[in-house]
Amino acid sequence: MTVGSQQTFPPVEFREAGSQAVTGASAELLREVAKRLKLRLDYVQSEYAALIPGIEAGRFDIASGGISDTEEREKTLDFVNYMRSGGAMLALAATAAQYKSIDDFCGKSVATLLGSRVIMEKVEATSVACVAAGKQPIRAEQLPSAPDARMQLDLRRVDAYLGDLPALAYLSSQFPGRYGIVGGNYIMTPYITSWGFGKKATELRDAVKTGLDEMLADGTYKAIMTKWGLEGGLLDKITINLPASKR
Structure with a gap:
């Protein structure tokens, strides 16, 4: 499971100075999802503006690192929504x-x-x-x-x-x-921070949502978000393609 991320977005997804490891709330959530799906998680560094083109070009499977779900972006990508932000x-x-x-x-x-x-x-x-x-x-x-x-x-x-x-x-x-x-x-x-998927990647999109649904049910989602001080952004339900404009 290859993730495109700018890796400069603390506390959501970033690298500590001198480290190559990606950390943060989104990174921990995705690692746990990958573990449950029995997949390896690999990161590809990408500027924010290149995340959506990167999905379209097949450079990675998931666009991450603070991307938000919008009605306009849904014309190109599908989104699994995981955090309320603004x-x-x-x-x-x-x-x-x-x-x-x-x-x-x-x-x-x-x-x-x-x-x-x-x-x-x-x-x-x-x-x-x-x-x-x-x-x-x-x-x-x-x-x-x-x-x-x-x-x-x-x-x-x-x-x-x-x-x-x-x-x-x-x-x-x-x-x-x-x-x-x-x-x-x-x-x-206001907006909903999400992970983006190609329109044809419905199987992976749905599998990631299912993994996050399980984490919501067993408390893992809340524990990770709270660890990074993001409990104010918790969603009570994991959704697909539900931007702030429709809530």
Whole structure:
């Protein structure tokens, strides 16, 4: 079972500095699923924007590492949904208190990951509203990886880094006093973090869902999510192709 992942998305799926081993909540869940299916789990590093093309090209069997289920993406992939999440905003601690939501970023700069379509749709819609109100638009920069986006924030080239709330909260905890989450636990865009499968890979998709169903029933799913501080993202039912827009 080959998994494509950006591997820079703590605490969901990432590599510790100096290590080649992929860890995090998603990695542990997939390892347990693979064990129950009697399959070997192999990882392929891939930039976030290349995850869906990678499935289409047959580079791997599963797209992982923070990809979310959307109605648009379901035209290309099927999804097994495993976590509730949402887009949030990270700013430097010295400026975070100035902002409450994305609406406060007219005339400001933000960074996010290439392929973050849900977040970019929100940024673009807010930017249009900024202009309609006689304000400057939001300037958005899309970058290949989370470290690239964070570096732009550290260098003050952007005013905020937009990403998944669990990842931003984890990042903030690693550098006490350096960053702040805009608006506390403000969710800019709710979504369902998922694993993506090719449209013809229904057998593998259904087997992975069945494995996760078993883990939900016996408590393994909750234990792994809680270990990584993601108990707030627990789903009460494992689903296929059920994005936030349909919940």
